[in-house]
Amino acid sequence: MDRCQPCRVGPQDQHWQAAPQAPIRRWQLEREAPESGQVTSLVEYLPGARFPVHRHPAGEEILVLEGVFSDDSGNYAAGSYLRSPAGSEHAPFSEPGCLIFVKLNQFAGDDQATVRLAAGSANSVTFCTGVSGTLLHRHGCEQTWLLDCETGAELRWQGASAGELLLLSGRLTEAGQTHCAHSWLRDTRLGELGLRAAEPSRLLLKFGALRGLQEDPEQ
The missing domain is CATH 2.60.120.10 (Jelly Rolls)
Structure with missing residues (x-):
């Protein structure tokens, strides 16, 4: 993955893959390795999907695009923005199903902020x-x-x-x-x-x- 090279990915390039751990589909936009390293993805949780507890070695960033995404800290509707710093862990799930944008392992080393912003909770x-x-x-x-x-x-x-x-x-x-x-x-x-x-x-x-x-x- 060479970030010095420009990249354009559109809906015509969709390539959804089933996650091995749960009824979840992932469309990886960029990645270093299939199950490790820095990854940027669209992730779809089917209704009732639950993902096992996992850690974030270098942080996880999420924007909820559709539905409701949930984890140990609460339920997050479309438009919610979440940041979980390095070393954090959770067991995410979605009862109605959801679509999220996810960036894994891309936090600055000294960025330890935990963020949970509901849709419309900040000033424009x-x-x-x-x-x-x-x-x-x-x-x-x-x-x-x-x-x-x-x-x-x-x-x-x-x-x-x-x-x-x-x-x-x-x-x-x-x-x-x-x-x-x-x-x-x-x-x-x-x-x-x-x-x-x-x-x-x-x-x-x-x-x-x-x-x-x-x-x-x-x-």
């Missing part, structure tokens, strides 16, 4: 012209945002350009290419690409956090 601010959003997490140069873009808004920001985004709804255009919901983009120049919303769009944006780049953590 202006991110750039035509784009508002909620800052979900900040650590050093790393920032994670949930953003809402007006039609025609261009996605740009100051600071670290390297980043990734998951398009939750709507459409983004990039140099004549259109990205639709559940498209995932990673690029060392993400903030300079001139991504533009073709319609009202919502996305998860992370920048300053591509672990493994030579220039990390400054990027």
Whole structure:
């Protein structure tokens, strides 16, 4: 997995695989190894699915996209954002089923924050012209945002350009290419690409956090 190389993954590239431990399906967007290392995935829990207790060697980050995700700490509806630091453990499950975006083993070494944010629990601010959003997490140069873009808004920001985004709804255009919901983009120049919303769009944006780049953590 070379994070210096740009990556674009869309719904047309779906490759769902059954997890060996539970009635769960995973679509791995990037990974170092099948069951270890740094992994970024979409994960679907079928109704009633339960996953065995497991530890997070270098942290776990989750955004709930659909349904209700649950673990020892509570129940989290769509829009909830969770961070579990290195060394934490849980036994996740979902009674109604859910779809989540998961990043495993990608925390900065000194980031020990536990985060449990319910949907709509944080204030929205202006991110750039035509784009508002909620800052979900900040650590050093790393920032994670949930953003809402007006039609025609261009996605740009100051600071670290390297980043990734998951398009939750709507459409983004990039140099004549259109990205639709559940498209995932990673690029060392993400903030300079001139991504533009073709319609009202919502996305998860992370920048300053591509672990493994030579220039990390400054990027």
